[in-house]
Structures are given as structure tokens and as C-alpha cells.
Amino acid sequence: MWQSELFPRASQKEVERVKFLLEHYIEMLGIIRDFEEHEGDLQQVSVDGEVGRRIDQDDLYADKTANAVFLHEKQQWVYQQYCFYTSHLRRAVALLREEDVRMSIEYRYFEGKSPKEVWLLFKRAMSPSTIRRKQNEGAEGIADTLKLMGFFEKDTTKF
Secondary structure: OOOOOOOOOOOHHHHHHHHHHHHOHHHHHHHHHHHHHHHHHHHHHHHHOHHHHOOOOOOOOOOHHHHHHHHHHHHHHHHHHHHHHHHHHHHHHHOOOOHHHHHHHHHHHHOOOOHHHHHHHOOOOOOHHHHHHHHHHHHHHHHHHHHHHOHHHHOOOOO
16 A cells, blocks of 8 residues: 655755755756757757767767767756756646745746845845745645655756
8 A cells, every 4th residue: 555645845965956956946947048049059069069079088089969969968967957946846846835935036046036135125124134045935835746746756967
């Protein structure tokens, strides 16, 4: 018989993984957009450029076409991973119940605001330390939701 927790709690390692992904959310979105807009150009640069010539600097001889295919497959894999991460983060943040927790996460990580800008957006109603605490609570809530969704089992990167 299959048994699982109804409301699993994320480990500290999983919470740290969520914080890492939140910190890189804007960068991942930029790479996703760039890949979608310039996939053909990226492929051509892989074929024409020095990057396609040698994957490993120790290679004396290199198959430029094979290396270009390898590079393009790696770029597609990164694109797919980033799409997976960002979509799951958005879903988990949307499920945060406390509005101030959700808004502090959205302002800080999804909109890329500085801690001071987040404080100003809350019209100074909370201290900077309270906002940090809310963001930590949000990261824990996001990690718990992602654990429930099976995110960490599907995350193929080592952390």
C-alpha cells in the first residue's frame, strides 16, 4: 500500500533550493525569452563559431557539426529546465495564502526589486526585518507546496 503525508514539510535543503531558484528567477526568465527569440541564431553560432569547434579544450581534432548538435541539445535542456523551474515557482507563489507574504516574494524575486524598494512598496508599514521574515516564511511555504507537487523528485539537477 502506498503511503504519504497529506501535507509534507520541505527539508531545510529544499527550502535553500527554493531560495536559490528565487534569487535566479529573473535571470532564468531572461534566458528563456532569449532562447525563444533567438534559437535559430544560437544554432548558427554553434555551427559557425569557435564554440562549436571544440567542446573540450584538450581536443586535438573536433567534429564541428557534432559539437554544434551537442551544444544545441544542451541549450534546449537548459531552456526546458528553466521553464520547469519558473512555472512551478509561479504556481507555488500563487498558492501562498497570506497576501503580504505573496506580495513580498513577487516584488523581490519576480519583479526584481531591491529590499529597500520592497520596503517602500509596502509604504513602510513593515520593518525591513519583518519583510525578510515574511520572505523566509514564503520560501518555506513555496518549498512545502513544491514538495507536495513532486517538484524535488522531478528536479534533475543536483543540489
